[in-house]
Amino acid sequence: MAFSVSIQIQNQVALSEYSDNGAVETKRTVVVNYPDQVKTYSVKTIDGKEMALSTGDELKTMGIEVNITERYGVELFEISLSN
DSSP states (O other): OOEEEEEEEETTEEEEEEEESSOSOSEEEEOOOOSOTTSEEEEEETTSOEEEEEEHHHHHHTOEEEEOOSTTOEEEEEEEEOO
């Protein structure tokens, strides 16, 4: 599979990059294993649009759906503790 994930954690904020390196599928559910299971996290697009509000357990078990329609597209997300 050519769908890849990169996560960088800086000051309790994870910058997650999902890239489609020529994969034929346009969407994928990606799980995030680092969060505290009982805390709530906000998942935002790079332009600040909130796309999910999930507990750490939900991020780990259900994940988030990532859609990349371009053949070699990249999406960048911020995952941070919710206020």
